[in-house]
Amino acid sequence: MDGIRNIVILTGAGISAESGLRTFRADDGLWEDHRVEDVASPQGFRRDPELVQRFYDARRENVIAAQPNPAHAALARLDEAWEGELLIVTQNIDDLHERAGARRVLHMHGEALSAWCLACDARHRWTGTLLEGPPCPACGEAALRPDIVWFGEMPYRMDEIFAALARADLFVSIGTSGAVYPAAGFVQQAKSARARTLELNLERSQGSAWFDETRLGPASELVPAWVEEMLG
Ligand code: BV8
Numbered sequence: 001m002d003g004i005r006n007i008v009i010l011t012g013a014g015i016s017a018e019s020g021l022r023t024f025r026a027d028d029g030l031w032e033d034h035r036v037e038d039v040a041s042p043q044g045f046r047r048d049p050e051l052v053q054r055f056y057d058a059r060r061e062n063v064i065a066a067q068p069n070p071a072h073a074a075l076a077r078l079d080e081a082w083e084g085e086l087l088i089v090t091q092n093i094d095d096l097h098e099r100a101g102a103r104r105v106l107h108m109h110g111e112a113l114s115a116w117c118l119a120c121d122a123r124h125r126w127t128g129t130l131l132e133g134p135p136c137p138a139c140g141e142a143a144l145r146p147d148i149v150w151f152g153e154m155p156y157r158m159d160e161i162f163a164a165l166a167r168a169d170l171f172v173s174i175g176t177s178g179a180v181y182p183a184a185g186f187v188q189q190a191k192s193a194r195a196r197t198l199e200l201n202l203e204r205s206q207g208s209a210w211f212d213e214t215r216l217g218p219a220s221e222l223v224p225a226w227v228e229e230m231l232g
Helices: 013-019 042-047 049-065 070-081 158-167 183-192 219-231
Strands: 007-011 086-090 105-107 110-117 123-125 144-148 170-174 196-201 213-216
Touching: 007 158, 007 183, 013 070, 013 219, 042 049, 049 110, 049 144, 070 086, 070 219, 086 158, 158 183, 170 183, 170 219, 183 196, 196 219
Parallel strands: 007 086, 007 170, 086 105, 170 196, 196 213
Antiparallel strands: 110 123, 110 144
């Protein structure tokens, strides 16, 4: 793909599906046994903090037990070798991109292995549980919540994401259904910056019509093949 210097890659739950982490909207998806508003909203947390803490304690354990797959490894290779600008914007709260070796990663919806203190606003790397209400390592208050962006909350580092989209020559979306905003709107922003747009997904998504090209299949096959093309 000649003339491509700046790349923005958006990833969703589909890229971690083959690492054994459940997606959201599949038949066995997370939203099958939990009402989004109960476990992934500030209102739900106020209403029943134990339910929410238990939900994310289990997600955190699954993330720690999971391993990166060939799709994560291929993006880490691209990140290592690409001299132009590259930003992996992930909606995922797992750390599989980083564990595969990728560096230029931005978690727009937060991280499972991070706890946020509502008393002193500090954030702490967290691999244990939060259900029992442990004290904040900084202020001692039992005011820790998962460092996750819930529905109705503003995603993280949006200004950096918009700036990268405005400079992108190529926008690639991997393993996402295009159901949740503002992430689902990035393809339109990239197109208005005259970037080429490519979708790699198991099935067509809600935003497929916006992409110049859609390739269907498992990420563990599509992503290494695409990275091979880019690194030639
Ligand atoms: C906000 C963290 C405002 C939690 C998440 C405009 C129109 C309509 C609604 C809205 C709008 N703007 C805002 C909204 C409201 C809302 C929204 O979008 N609602 C939807 C449901 C309509 N958005 C928000 O609330 C956002 N905040 O707008 O704030 C604001 C403004 C100013 C000031 C203050 C506030 C915040 C949204 C973030 C919520 N948090 N995650 C957690 O993880 O528990 S969202 C969560 O769901 C994920 O992070 C992700 O974003 C989304 C799930 O989507 P996917 O990752 O795509 O997963 P899914 O299962 O859906 O699809 C998987 C795909 O992979 C499928 O296509 C499948 O085919 C494919 N696949 C499966 N296996 C494979 C594969 N592909 C390849 N290989 C495989 N092996």
